[in-house]
Amino acid sequence: MTLQLKEVAEVLESIEPVSNRAVTGCSIDSRRLEPGQLFFAIRGPRHDGHEFVFEVLKRGAAGAVVEQEFWDRAPASIRPDLIPVAETTKALQTLARHVRRAWGGRLIGITGSMGKTTTKEMIAALLSTRFRVLKSQGNLNNHYGVPLTLLALEPSHEIAVVELAMSAQGEIAQLAQIAEPDIGVVTNVGPVHLEFFDSVDSIAKAKRELIENLSDRRGRPTAVLNFDDARVRKFAEGFDGNVVTFGLGEGALFRGTNIQPHKLGTTFHLSGPNVEADFEVPLPGPHNVENALAALAAVSACGVDVSSVRPALATFRNLAQRSEIFTLPGNITILNDCYNSNPRAMERMIETLAAWNGAERRIVVAGEMLELGPTSPELHRRIGRRLVESGVDHIVAVQGNARYIREGALEAGIDPGKAVFFSDAASAAEYCERLVGPGDLVLVKGSRGVNLERVTELLTNSLSNPSGVRRGVPEKAV
Incomplete structure (x- = not known):
């Protein structure tokens, strides 16, 4: 503008x-x-x-x-x-709110502990089949990113889709007061940022600020809530607006059932207002079905017939390093989810791995999960135990407190030679290059600061040459 x-x-x-x-x-x-x-x-x-x-x-x-x-x-x-x-930051936010009000269109705000960026991208992609949409670029979701997104609004934009994040109480409220969303989507609440919060309930209270600060300038606001998440479901209590729920369990307004994984993504059946149909999302795991349900519920709140966006969902392309599926020669599959990680997100990917059919071996490259505070060692150990319980064949833990993933795996009885720890991603990548062989399914996941994209890049570049594929446990495993 x-x-x-x-x-x-x-x-x-x-x-x-x-x-x-x-x-x-x-x-x-x-x-x-x-x-x-x-x-x-x-x-x-x-x-x-x-x-x-x-x-x-x-x-x-x-x-x-x-x-x-x-x-x-x-x-x-x-x-x-x-x-x-x-104060220049305050000035940036003040001008952003002015531009948002001058524009005056519908704005969807999205928050949650997991999946908010993927859900934001999905909503924008589905709405783009009908409207000219402005969306947050990447994860520009903080006190700088949200204003900069709003300052990119043009009169021709019909809908804006904006991601809101926080690391402290009151931050989402402040962002919502700048962006003035009239539709608020909450994907879930989980154990993230525990370095800054004393409990998951405190995180839920901070996430609820989005719903509490929805704008009524365009009429009754709408809250789009995860019905399966008990904390998020309670956000409807005392909310004087429209409530639309989504989830996999009975009671959700937009409900996904009959979830079927396949090599290129996941299919599911959607039951909702005026829709009974099968959908496909080209991403792995039930958690991405939940993200898709949130997106479908949100576009429905914008007056879009959800059946009309089935092709757009089936061809959706996510941002890099988020639930990417790479199929390499030798029937090797890489699940590249290395942009970020937390205990709940890691558990969901473990479930995805366990349900994957046809893998010779399941290998997990698990980077450190950051910002977990004093509970970090035990949360990492729990992931290690969970990996062994789910039948993972090899565990490569990377950086810092990820060493406790290996400890938890050893406690659960894994062969010590099949659970290793490296202090940096480059060393882990070299190890994995020698480890991965035909038919393997490899999950690469960790917090952004671990730089696990180095593992994915080396594997995809090296193993794209079938002659380079090996099988076995490398020598000198840590």
């Missing part, structure tokens, strides 16, 4: 005179700023955007939003290009 620099100054209540020029976009990254964009000089823990103000102005920025102290010291020659404010 094109604004004038003077209009931005008025919205931000800045009284200093500014140039009258068009603002074609906004950025907080000096490296990616394009001519005509407005630069917000954010002061962060590692970098201070004020250090790059002169540079971005030389490169054609429409102007810069800066702290008052910087403006006071700035040369008079560039002051007309600067908008002084008390």
Whole structure:
């Protein structure tokens, strides 16, 4: 949405005179700023955007939003290009809310402990068959990402799909007050960010902030809730709006049954308002069926006939490193889910592995699950025990507290030579290259900071050559 620099100054209540020029976009990254964009000089823990103000102005920025102290010291020659404010992050959020209100369209907000990015991508893909949709790029879901998404709104956009995340109480409420969603989707609540919360109930309270802050500017808001998650189901209590539920269990308004895995994804039967039909999602596991059900429920709340989006769901393409399925020569299958991990998400992928038909061996490359606080060792041990109970043949634990995955697996009785630990992903990748053989099913999953994409990249590149496929346990296993 094109604004004038003077209009931005008025919205931000800045009284200093500014140039009258068009603002074609906004950025907080000096490296990616394009001519005509407005630069917000954010002061962060590692970098201070004020250090790059002169540079971005030389490169054609429409102007810069800066702290008052910087403006006071700035040369008079560039002051007309600067908008002084008390705090630049707050200014970014204020302008974003202004743009959102000026646009005035329907906005779907999505949160949850797991699956929110995949669900966001699904909703946007399904709605794009009918509407021009703006969606959060990647996982731009925090106090910077949400405003930047809103600032990309154009009058031609008919619906916006925005992901909201948090690491502390009150953050989702703040984001919802900026984005003003009138439809809120909560995928689930689980044990994530326990480094910052004292219990899963506290996490649920933080997630509920989305439902509590839905906007009624366009009429009665709608909450789309996971009926199978008891904590999320309770979000309907006291909510003065429409409630649409989804899930696999009896009682969900949009219910998935008869889930059937196959090499390229999963099929399921959908029962819901005005629909009884079989659907396919090209992603593995019942948890991705739940994500699909959330997406179908959300598009239904937008007035879309869910039967009409069956082809779009069947051809959906997720973001990289999220439930990707790679089939390699020698009938080797890689499940690449290495973008992130937590105990609940890991358990769901273990269930997916156990239900997979036709695998010679099941190999799990399990990276450390971060931000679990003092409960981390036991949560990792529990995953190790669960892996052995589910029949996994080999376990490769990677980095930090993942060593406790190996400990848990040994406690559950796995052969010590089939459960190994590496302190880094590169070493684990080299080990896996020698381990994986024909017919194997390999799950690669861990928190983003473990960099397990190195494992996936090495396997897909090396094993794409059938002559390179080996079978057995490498020597010098840790």
